[in-house]
Amino acid sequence: MATATMTFARVKVQRRFGLALRVTLVIALLAVAALPLVYGGDVWAQRISRAAIYAIIGLSINTLTGHAGQISLGHQAFVGIGAFAAAFTASRLGAPLGFGLAAGAVAGMATAAVVGMVALRVTGLYLALVTLAFGLTAETTIFNWREFTGGGAGAFAPRPDILSGDRAFALLCLGVLALVLYADWRLVSTKAGRALAAVRNDERIAATLGIDTTGYKLAAFSLSGLAAGLAGGLFAHWNQVVQAMDFEFQVALVWVLMTVVGGLRSRLGVVLASAFFALLPLTLPNFLSGLPWQPPFLNEAVYHVLPPFIVVVMLLLVLRFFPGGLGQLLRPATRWLTKGGRR
Amino acid sequence: MSRRQLLKVEGLSLRFGGLQVLDDLSLTVREGRIVGLIGPNGAGKTSCFNCLTGIYRPQGGRVFFDGKDVSHLPTHRRARRGIARTWQNLGVIDALTVTENVMLAQHQRAGYSALAGMLGLAGTWHRERELRRDAAEIIEYFGLEDVADERAGELPYGVRKTCDMAMALATDPKMLMLDEPASGLSPEEALALGTTLRELRDRLRLTILMIEHHVPLVADVCDYVYVLNFGRLLTEGEPEAIQRHPEVIAAYLGGAAEPGAGSDGGTVPVAAADGPPDWPLVPEGPHSDGRPDGTA
Amino acid sequence: MGAFIALGVFQGAVYGLLAVGIVLVYKAKRVFNFAQGEFGGVAAFTAFSLVVSLGLPYWVGVAGGLAAAVAMGLTVERVIVRPLESESRTIMLVALVGVALFTIAIIVLLGQPIPRVMPPLVQGTGLNLLGAGILPQQLILLAVLAVLAAAMAWFFKTDLGLAVLASSQDTRAAQVVGISPVAISRLVWGMAALLGGIAGLLYAPVGIFTPGFMTLTMLVPAFAAAVLGGMTSLPGAFVGGIAIGVVQNLGIYLLGQQLKVPGAAELGVFALLMLVLLIRPQGLLGKEA
Structure with missing residues (x-):
């Protein structure tokens, strides 16, 4: 009896100790991640903003492809329309930043909903084709529509005084990312998450359980577009100018691949992979020019294509060895950290 | 038979290309009953389920559920009215x-x-x-x-x-539609299933429509049986009457059934998961020895 | 306007070539080959390097370009397609998108992202048709197409060709004829790459070309052409290509020149693609739904 109580007590102590250890560890990791923001100056603040914006885009694609099982190869259209809408609201209408971001989100959502409505009548591979074609069409029509996008010079998106500092803006981006992460977490933990899992796996089964499959797919499109438009709005104010060339189709393909590399349905994996590919073009030139030996063919233009190159190599490795992406690799660690909690 | 009609199907017709899968099929399921839908493989039983749940759109006929015409409702709206089903190849998200x-x-x-x-x-x-x-x-x-x-x-x-x-x-649900609930189960499990089904009917007052090949189960739990052959209603009635029905026996042993299927001796073959179209109803004599007990 | 139609027919013929490659892969493997355009990109850049940079004869450039395209097709088949055969079609599609991006990146890495001009095979002004100047290059295109059409019509009547066509329905059909599924797979990807390569070589001399030009400008019209042909019909895909070419150029004429809408060509193709998918998903020439 006594030994039983002792064992019980020890288990309890261990459990409490384990929890404390895990909480400490998470806080420590977050603190390390916050270091560049505190000590890295404006350069790192800008990079962190970009990483957060990419992470929102990754989560947007994850909503569509990971949760609903639908593919979009035209995400640059949603992000781009969000960016131009935000810039238009800020510079032409002179509205506060919040309105611009809202306008971007609504524009992204509306576009995605329209594309979704049309696209839901086709399935699978055809959907990929339709979204690719839509992205390319948007690129050459909407983004070249002078009154809306300011033509070649681009549309300006000035920041308000309070956010003019790069660190303040980075905090805004991180705040929006936190909201998106929270929404994604609640989405998968409640009935919508289960319904989407059913829709993704077998629409007939989903429908016989009372789930409006078309409605959910359309909602996933709209939600994905909303996050993409929001990210576009943030991008507009991050760069303070938006140009059509920021949203080439290669960019959209890189986004899809980076999300798959991160691991569909893995929040942590998607965020990490998105951040990596956001920072790659910014840090790679410095890194390469710091090398003792310079490969002969490197120059500015080459830096531009290295990220797609690297994302593809990573994609092929991931598909061959870890179909669950980065998230699958990290799963033992995340499972230990959240041990006891529900998924 | 004065119970309320929960499900009423009128003149259901379904064609795939030139193939008439269901032909002017009408049936009624009364509240609180367990109704069997039997017939040789390819008779259109699962297609009928798919029409009732709105997965297939039949070319003709109407479906009334709980007093309302649900013929034009999509699957999920029918589910919300209280139609639930299981699947032959399982409706579980893996x-x-x-x-x-x-x-x-x-x-x-x-x-x-x-x-x-x-x-x-x-x-x-x-x-x-x-x-x-x-x-x-x-x-x-x-x-x-x-x-x-x-x-x-x-x-x-x-x-x-x-x-x-x-x-x-x-x-x-108000009505449970089961597509071969006993397939792949051992005879003991199938008997336990019978108990469960009766319990669902009596305690939760559920109505059950089920496709089943396993005779002892059908004879054991069903209040009423519809027999389908080539998409048409062959006959209907109480289980013991159905078992002696000459046309039913002919349908199973004749054209539709594959040669060599079951019925040698008195044993009752239990249909396997995706096995051959076993003859489930024992033709000889009123006392099939596969019956678990005397109830009907 | 006549000139636009004539132009559309020639441009559409190149779309048709790509579309036939797309349909070939789709029939055999049920995947959308988003890397199809880059077979042409590889062929064009190889030929350019050989002819312009190294000063070799034109035919060496053509042979080298086609060889490079076929080598790429076989590599993709071995490294990407076969290992991922058991994965979902979405994963395969993402991987093929990756191949297209990868190829563009390689071309940029090796040769810089500058626009290039590929000299046509034959110089000269050619003749005038419907108000459009038809270049000798385009007459060569027609001749090449005629030869290709005859060759393919013959090929798909042979046992091997029939086995290729049957392989999507039934892998055993191929084995009965005594050909391994792997061989069929190689053959399909090799042929698709060859068709893509030819399209690239024919299209590159029409204007300037940059890395990724085939994927950027040709891939969506080619897919639209394949869809128009019902995704499974080889002649349908080719006819669809010509239809797309004409619609695109009419779009440029009506929307772009008359109404000044930006991106008229893309808009025309997109609208046609959506129309076909929504109204007649089996395509204009397709048989089954």
Whole structure:
């Protein structure tokens, strides 16, 4: 009896100790991640903003492809329309930043909903084709529509005084990312998450359980577009100018691949992979020019294509060895950290 | 026979290209009954289920459920009216755990909107806990508590089949449509299933329409049986009358059934999961020895 | 306007070539080959390097370009397609998108992202048709197409050709004829790459070309052409290509020149693609739904 109580007590102590250890560890990791923001100056603040914006885009694609099982190869259209809408609201209408971001989100959502409505009548591979074609069409029509996008010079998106500092803006981006992460977490933990899992796996089964499959797919499109438009709005104010060339189709393909590399349905994996590919073009030139030996063919233009190159190599490795992406690799660690909690 | 008609099907016709799958099929299921739908393989039984749940769009005919015409409703709206079904190849989402599957089936009575859930509004957390508790209850009823947190795809066939049934029940249906609930079960399990079905009918006042090949089960639990052959209604009646019906025997032994199927001696063949179209109803004599007990 | 139609027919013929490659892969493997355009990109850049940079004869450039395209097709088949055969079609599609991006990146890495001008095979002004100046290059295109059409019509009547066509329905059909599924797979990807390569070589001399030009400008019209032909019909895909070419150029004429809408060509193709998918998903020439 006594030994039983002792064992019980020890288990309890261990459990409490384990929890404390895990909480400490998470806080420590977050603190390390916050270091560049505190000590890295404006350069790192800008990079962190970009990483957060990419992470929102990754989560947007994850909503569509990971949760609903639908593919979009035209995400640059949603992000781009969000960016131009935000810039238009800020510079032409002179509205506060919040309105611009809202306008971007609504524009992204509306576009995605329209594309979704049309696209839901086709399935699978055809959907990929339709979204690719839509992205390319948007690129050459909407983004070249002078009154809306300011033509070649681009549309300006000035920041308000309070956010003019790069660190303040980075905090805004991180705040929006936190909201998106929270929404994604609640989405998968409640009935919508289960319904989407059913829709993704077998629409007939989903429908016989009372789930409006078309409605959910359309909602996933709209939600994905909303996050993409929001990210576009943030991008507009991050760069303070938006140009059509920021949203080439290669960019959209890189986004899809980076999300798959991160691991569909893995929040942590998607965020990490998105951040990596956001920072790659910014840090790679410095890194390469710091090398003792310079490969002969490197120059500015080459830096531009290295990220797609690297994302593809990573994609092929991931598909061959870890179909669950980065998230699958990290799963033992995340499972230990959240041990006891529900998924 | 004065019970209320829960399901009424009038003149259902379904064609795939030149193939007449269902031909002017009419049937009625009264509230609180267990009704069997039997017939040789390819008779159109599962197609009939697919028409009733709205997965197939029949070319002709009407379906009334609970007094209302549901012929033009999409599948999910029919499900919300109280039609639940199981599947021959299982309506379980393999990627989810058993608990998640049952909670998925509770979708329509979650009591909060998908948007509220996503925003994490206060009520949704509470409702999720309640749903989980209800799910645990259903899981316990079906004896699945040991595998509740396992992914459905990793479980053996029989367990997934039980999970499918638990899910159909978790939708809180008025009518349960079971597509070969006994296939792949051992004779003992099939008998236990009979007990479960009667319990569902008597205690939860559920109405059940089931496709089944396993004779002892049909004879044991069904109040009424419809026999389908080549998409048409061959006959209908109480189970023991059906077993002696000459046309039924001819349909199973004649053109439709494959040669060599069952019926040598008095044993009752139990249809395998995707096995040959066994002759399920024993033709010789009124006393089939496969019957578990004397009840009819 | 006549000039636009004539131009559309020639441009559409190149779309048709790509579309036939797409349909070939789709029939055999049920995947959308988003890397099809880059077979042409590889062929064009190889030929350019050989002819312009190294000053070799034109025919060496053509042979080298086609060889490079076929080598790429076989590599993709071995490294990407076969290992991922058991994965979902979405994963395969993402991987093929990756191949297209990868190829563009390689071309940029090796040769810089500058626009290039590929000299046509034959110089000269050619003749005038419907108000459009038809270049000798385009007459060569017609001749090449005629030869290709005859060759393919013959090929798909042989046992091997029939086995290729049957392989999507039934892998055993191929084995009965005594050909391994792997051989069929190689053959399909090799042929698709060859068709893509030819399209690239024919299209590159029409204007300037940059890395990724085939994927950027040709891939969506080619897919639209394949869809128009019902995704499974080889002649349908080719006819669809010509239809797309004409619609695109009419779009440029009506929307772009008359109404000054930006991106008229893309808009025309997109609208046609959507129309076909929504109204007649089996395509204009397709048989089954």
